[in-house]
Amino acid sequence: MVNELLATKRSTYEKLLNPNIKGKEKLEKVYRAQKAELQKELRRLKDTGWSNLSEEIQASYERKYIKNVYGVLRQAVGPQSSTYVPLKSKDGNEVIKDPPGIMSRWREHFVELFHNPSLVNMDVINNIPQRVIMQHMDDAPSIEEVKLSIRKLRSNKAPGLDGIPAEILKASRDHISSEIHSLLCQV
Template sequence: MQNKWWTNLAEETQHYADTGNTRAFYEALRAVYSPTYQVQAPLHSSDGNNLLTDKESILRCWAEHFGNLFADKRQVQEESIRRIPQHAERVELDEPPTQEEVKVAIAKLKCHKAPGVDGLPAEV
Protein backbone atom coordinates (compact mmCIF):
# COMPACT_ATOMS: atom_id res chain seq x y z
CA MET A 1 0.00 0.00 0.00
CA GLN A 2 2.80 2.42 0.87
CA ASN A 3 4.65 1.59 -2.36
CA LYS A 4 1.49 2.38 -4.34
CA TRP A 5 1.20 5.76 -2.57
CA TRP A 6 4.82 6.60 -3.42
CA THR A 7 4.34 5.53 -7.03
CA ASN A 8 1.18 7.62 -7.43
CA LEU A 9 2.86 10.62 -5.80
CA ALA A 10 5.90 10.27 -8.06
CA GLU A 11 3.75 10.05 -11.20
CA GLU A 12 1.68 13.02 -10.10
CA THR A 13 4.79 15.08 -9.33
CA GLN A 14 6.33 14.18 -12.69
CA HIS A 15 3.10 15.18 -14.44
CA TYR A 16 3.18 18.60 -12.74
CA ALA A 17 6.82 19.04 -13.74
CA ASP A 18 6.12 18.04 -17.35
CA THR A 19 3.14 20.38 -17.69
CA GLY A 20 4.93 23.32 -16.06
CA ASN A 21 2.52 23.58 -13.13
CA THR A 22 5.13 24.83 -10.67
CA ARG A 23 2.70 25.55 -7.84
CA ALA A 24 1.33 22.00 -7.80
CA PHE A 25 4.84 20.60 -8.35
CA TYR A 26 6.20 22.29 -5.23
CA GLU A 27 3.12 21.33 -3.22
CA ALA A 28 3.73 17.71 -4.21
CA LEU A 29 7.39 18.03 -3.20
CA ARG A 30 6.29 19.51 0.11
CA ALA A 31 4.08 16.45 0.64
CA VAL A 32 7.14 14.24 0.19
CA TYR A 33 9.56 16.18 2.38
CA SER A 34 7.23 17.33 5.13
CA PRO A 35 6.29 17.27 7.90
CA THR A 36 9.69 18.13 9.23
CA TYR A 37 10.42 17.38 12.82
CA GLN A 38 12.45 19.98 14.61
CA VAL A 39 14.74 18.89 17.37
CA GLN A 40 15.27 21.38 20.17
CA ALA A 41 19.00 22.05 20.43
CA PRO A 42 20.38 22.64 23.93
CA LEU A 43 21.58 26.13 24.80
CA HIS A 44 24.02 27.44 27.36
CA SER A 45 22.63 29.89 29.88
CA SER A 46 23.74 33.52 29.77
CA ASP A 47 26.34 32.93 32.48
CA GLY A 48 27.62 29.85 30.62
CA ASN A 49 27.37 27.49 33.60
CA ASN A 50 24.14 25.62 32.85
CA LEU A 51 22.98 23.73 29.79
CA LEU A 52 19.32 24.50 29.06
CA THR A 53 17.39 21.68 27.43
CA ASP A 54 13.69 22.37 28.03
CA LYS A 55 11.82 24.67 25.67
CA GLU A 56 10.59 27.17 28.27
CA SER A 57 14.04 27.89 29.70
CA ILE A 58 15.53 28.23 26.20
CA LEU A 59 12.79 30.72 25.21
CA ARG A 60 13.33 32.62 28.47
CA CYS A 61 17.09 32.79 27.73
CA TRP A 62 16.48 34.12 24.21
CA ALA A 63 13.97 36.66 25.53
CA GLU A 64 16.55 37.85 28.06
CA HIS A 65 19.24 38.04 25.37
CA PHE A 66 17.15 40.12 22.96
CA GLY A 67 15.78 42.21 25.81
CA ASN A 68 19.34 43.17 26.74
CA LEU A 69 20.32 43.64 23.10
CA PHE A 70 17.51 46.05 22.29
CA ALA A 71 17.27 47.76 25.66
CA ASP A 72 17.21 51.56 25.74
CA LYS A 73 20.35 51.61 27.88
CA ARG A 74 22.54 52.45 24.90
CA GLN A 75 23.31 56.07 24.13
CA VAL A 76 24.47 57.64 20.91
CA GLN A 77 27.03 60.41 20.99
CA GLU A 78 26.02 63.73 19.43
CA GLU A 79 29.21 63.76 17.32
CA SER A 80 28.18 60.47 15.69
CA ILE A 81 24.77 61.87 14.83
CA ARG A 82 26.31 64.97 13.26
CA ARG A 83 28.56 62.82 11.05
CA ILE A 84 25.58 61.12 9.36
CA PRO A 85 25.12 62.71 5.92
CA GLN A 86 21.81 64.51 5.55
CA HIS A 87 19.79 64.23 2.35
CA ALA A 88 17.25 66.66 1.00
CA GLU A 89 13.65 65.99 1.94
CA ARG A 90 11.68 64.37 -0.88
CA VAL A 91 8.30 66.05 -0.84
CA GLU A 92 7.09 64.19 -3.94
CA LEU A 93 6.70 61.10 -1.75
CA ASP A 94 3.99 62.88 0.24
CA GLU A 95 1.59 62.81 -2.71
CA PRO A 96 -0.70 59.77 -3.12
CA PRO A 97 -0.01 57.66 -6.22
CA THR A 98 -1.93 58.41 -9.39
CA GLN A 99 -4.25 55.87 -10.98
CA GLU A 100 -1.72 55.33 -13.75
CA GLU A 101 1.04 54.53 -11.24
CA VAL A 102 -1.24 52.04 -9.48
CA LYS A 103 -2.11 50.36 -12.78
CA VAL A 104 1.57 50.05 -13.69
CA ALA A 105 2.39 48.60 -10.26
CA ILE A 106 -0.43 46.04 -10.51
CA ALA A 107 0.66 45.06 -14.03
CA LYS A 108 4.15 44.31 -12.71
CA LEU A 109 2.84 41.79 -10.13
CA LYS A 110 3.47 38.16 -10.95
CA CYS A 111 0.55 35.76 -11.15
CA HIS A 112 -0.62 34.54 -7.72
CA LYS A 113 1.87 36.77 -5.90
CA ALA A 114 1.18 39.58 -3.45
CA PRO A 115 3.66 42.44 -3.01
CA GLY A 116 4.23 41.85 0.69
CA VAL A 117 3.93 39.52 3.65
CA ASP A 118 0.35 40.51 4.47
CA GLY A 119 -1.13 37.22 3.23
CA LEU A 120 -3.52 38.88 0.80
CA PRO A 121 -3.77 37.31 -2.65
CA ALA A 122 -2.83 39.49 -5.63
CA GLU A 123 -6.38 39.31 -7.00
CA VAL A 124 -7.66 41.43 -4.10
Protein backbone atom coordinates (compact mmCIF):
# COMPACT_ATOMS: atom_id res chain seq x y z
CA MET A 1 0.00 0.00 0.00
CA VAL A 2 2.75 2.45 0.97
CA ASN A 3 4.84 1.60 -2.09
CA GLU A 4 1.86 2.28 -4.36
CA LEU A 5 1.16 5.63 -2.68
CA LEU A 6 4.83 6.53 -2.88
CA ALA A 7 5.02 5.63 -6.57
CA THR A 8 1.93 7.73 -7.46
CA LYS A 9 3.24 10.68 -5.44
CA ARG A 10 6.63 10.39 -7.15
CA SER A 11 5.11 10.29 -10.64
CA THR A 12 2.93 13.33 -9.86
CA TYR A 13 5.99 15.19 -8.57
CA GLU A 14 7.94 14.36 -11.73
CA LYS A 15 5.06 15.77 -13.79
CA LEU A 16 5.17 18.95 -11.67
CA LEU A 17 8.86 19.40 -12.49
CA ASN A 18 7.97 19.82 -16.18
CA PRO A 19 7.77 23.60 -16.77
CA ASN A 20 5.46 23.28 -19.82
CA ILE A 21 2.69 21.34 -18.07
CA LYS A 22 -0.89 22.61 -18.30
CA GLY A 23 -3.16 22.70 -15.25
CA LYS A 24 -0.29 23.04 -12.81
CA GLU A 25 -2.50 24.34 -9.95
CA LYS A 26 -4.78 21.33 -10.21
CA LEU A 27 -1.80 18.98 -10.31
CA GLU A 28 -0.32 20.69 -7.24
CA LYS A 29 -3.57 20.07 -5.35
CA VAL A 30 -3.47 16.42 -6.41
CA TYR A 31 0.16 16.19 -5.30
CA ARG A 32 -0.63 17.72 -1.87
CA ALA A 33 -3.54 15.30 -1.45
CA GLN A 34 -1.32 12.33 -2.37
CA LYS A 35 1.37 13.54 0.01
CA ALA A 36 -1.18 13.89 2.82
CA GLU A 37 -2.57 10.42 2.10
CA LEU A 38 0.93 8.93 2.20
CA GLN A 39 1.71 10.64 5.51
CA LYS A 40 -1.61 9.49 6.93
CA GLU A 41 -0.88 5.88 5.94
CA LEU A 42 2.66 6.06 7.35
CA ARG A 43 1.32 7.44 10.65
CA ARG A 44 -1.28 4.67 10.78
CA LEU A 45 1.39 2.01 10.17
CA LYS A 46 3.65 3.54 12.80
CA ASP A 47 0.82 3.68 15.36
CA THR A 48 -0.12 0.08 14.57
CA GLY A 49 3.48 -1.01 15.02
CA TRP A 50 3.81 0.73 18.38
CA SER A 51 0.45 -0.66 19.52
CA ASN A 52 1.49 -4.20 18.59
CA LEU A 53 4.81 -3.73 20.33
CA SER A 54 3.22 -2.41 23.51
CA GLU A 55 0.67 -5.25 23.51
CA GLU A 56 3.49 -7.77 23.17
CA ILE A 57 5.38 -6.14 26.04
CA GLN A 58 2.22 -6.09 28.18
CA ALA A 59 1.44 -9.74 27.42
CA SER A 60 5.00 -10.80 28.25
CA TYR A 61 4.88 -8.83 31.49
CA GLU A 62 1.56 -10.38 32.51
CA ARG A 63 2.98 -13.87 31.84
CA LYS A 64 6.07 -12.93 33.89
CA TYR A 65 8.40 -13.35 30.88
CA ILE A 66 10.66 -10.52 31.95
CA LYS A 67 13.46 -11.59 29.63
CA ASN A 68 11.09 -11.25 26.67
CA VAL A 69 9.92 -7.82 27.95
CA TYR A 70 13.47 -6.51 27.85
CA GLY A 71 14.14 -8.24 24.54
CA VAL A 72 11.17 -6.50 22.91
CA LEU A 73 12.20 -3.19 24.49
CA ARG A 74 15.70 -3.61 23.06
CA GLN A 75 14.11 -4.37 19.70
CA ALA A 76 12.08 -1.15 19.91
CA VAL A 77 14.97 1.04 21.02
CA GLY A 78 17.51 -0.51 18.70
CA PRO A 79 21.03 -1.74 19.30
CA GLN A 80 23.17 0.01 21.85
CA SER A 81 26.27 1.48 20.33
CA SER A 82 29.25 1.24 22.60
CA THR A 83 31.62 3.42 20.65
CA TYR A 84 34.46 5.11 22.42
CA VAL A 85 35.39 8.63 21.47
CA PRO A 86 39.15 8.89 20.96
CA LEU A 87 41.04 11.20 23.31
CA LYS A 88 44.30 13.03 23.03
CA SER A 89 47.06 12.23 25.48
CA LYS A 90 48.04 14.77 28.12
CA ASP A 91 50.75 16.28 25.92
CA GLY A 92 48.38 16.33 22.92
CA ASN A 93 50.71 14.46 20.57
CA GLU A 94 49.08 11.04 20.69
CA VAL A 95 45.47 9.92 20.07
CA ILE A 96 44.21 7.23 22.44
CA LYS A 97 41.66 4.88 20.87
CA ASP A 98 41.62 1.74 23.02
CA PRO A 99 39.01 1.59 25.86
CA PRO A 100 41.47 0.86 28.71
CA GLY A 101 43.70 3.71 27.53
CA ILE A 102 40.72 6.08 27.35
CA MET A 103 39.64 5.13 30.89
CA SER A 104 43.20 5.60 32.11
CA ARG A 105 43.37 9.06 30.51
CA TRP A 106 40.05 10.10 32.09
CA ARG A 107 41.26 8.84 35.48
CA GLU A 108 44.47 10.84 35.05
CA HIS A 109 42.47 13.94 34.09
CA PHE A 110 40.13 13.79 37.09
CA VAL A 111 42.91 13.00 39.56
CA GLU A 112 44.75 16.07 38.29
CA LEU A 113 41.55 18.13 38.39
CA PHE A 114 40.33 17.25 41.88
CA HIS A 115 43.42 16.24 43.86
CA ASN A 116 45.47 19.41 43.77
CA PRO A 117 47.01 20.81 46.94
CA SER A 118 45.40 23.98 48.22
CA LEU A 119 46.97 27.22 47.06
CA VAL A 120 45.31 29.33 49.74
CA ASN A 121 47.61 31.67 51.61
CA MET A 122 46.65 31.57 55.29
CA ASP A 123 48.11 35.06 55.86
CA VAL A 124 45.51 36.48 53.49
CA ILE A 125 42.70 34.68 55.31
CA ASN A 126 43.98 35.84 58.71
CA ASN A 127 44.08 39.46 57.47
CA ILE A 128 40.40 39.52 56.51
CA PRO A 129 38.72 42.02 58.84
CA GLN A 130 36.44 40.32 61.34
CA ARG A 131 33.02 41.66 62.21
CA VAL A 132 31.92 42.24 65.75
CA ILE A 133 30.22 39.19 67.24
CA MET A 134 26.62 40.01 68.08
CA GLN A 135 25.92 38.05 71.24
CA HIS A 136 22.32 39.25 71.43
CA MET A 137 21.56 37.23 68.29
CA ASP A 138 22.15 34.06 70.34
CA ASP A 139 19.26 34.90 72.67
CA ALA A 140 15.92 33.19 72.14
CA PRO A 141 13.25 35.42 70.59
CA SER A 142 10.62 36.89 72.87
CA ILE A 143 6.94 35.98 72.58
CA GLU A 144 6.29 39.45 71.14
CA GLU A 145 8.86 38.81 68.39
CA VAL A 146 7.20 35.47 67.59
CA LYS A 147 3.77 37.14 67.39
CA LEU A 148 5.18 39.90 65.18
CA SER A 149 6.78 37.32 62.88
CA ILE A 150 3.52 35.39 62.59
CA ARG A 151 1.62 38.59 61.82
CA LYS A 152 4.13 39.49 59.07
CA LEU A 153 3.68 36.15 57.27
CA ARG A 154 2.30 36.67 53.78
CA SER A 155 -1.07 35.14 53.08
CA ASN A 156 -2.01 33.11 49.98
CA LYS A 157 1.46 31.63 49.65
CA ALA A 158 2.44 27.98 49.51
CA PRO A 159 3.09 26.48 52.94
CA GLY A 160 6.65 25.78 53.98
CA LEU A 161 8.27 22.46 54.82
CA ASP A 162 5.95 22.00 57.79
CA GLY A 163 2.91 22.14 55.47
CA ILE A 164 1.08 24.67 57.65
CA PRO A 165 -0.43 27.55 55.65
CA ALA A 166 0.21 31.08 56.92
CA GLU A 167 -3.53 31.69 57.26
CA ILE A 168 -3.84 29.00 59.96
CA LEU A 169 -0.90 30.41 61.90
CA LYS A 170 -2.36 33.92 61.69
CA ALA A 171 -5.81 32.79 62.77
CA SER A 172 -4.44 31.10 65.89
CA ARG A 173 -1.61 33.57 66.53
CA ASP A 174 -2.42 34.18 70.21
CA HIS A 175 -2.76 30.48 71.02
CA ILE A 176 0.09 29.10 68.96
CA SER A 177 2.73 31.78 69.56
CA SER A 178 3.60 30.41 73.03
CA GLU A 179 4.00 26.90 71.58
CA ILE A 180 6.23 28.16 68.78
CA HIS A 181 8.19 30.24 71.31
CA SER A 182 8.84 27.21 73.53
CA LEU A 183 9.87 25.19 70.47
CA LEU A 184 12.32 27.90 69.41
CA CYS A 185 13.75 28.09 72.93
CA GLN A 186 14.45 24.34 72.86
CA VAL A 187 16.43 24.70 69.65
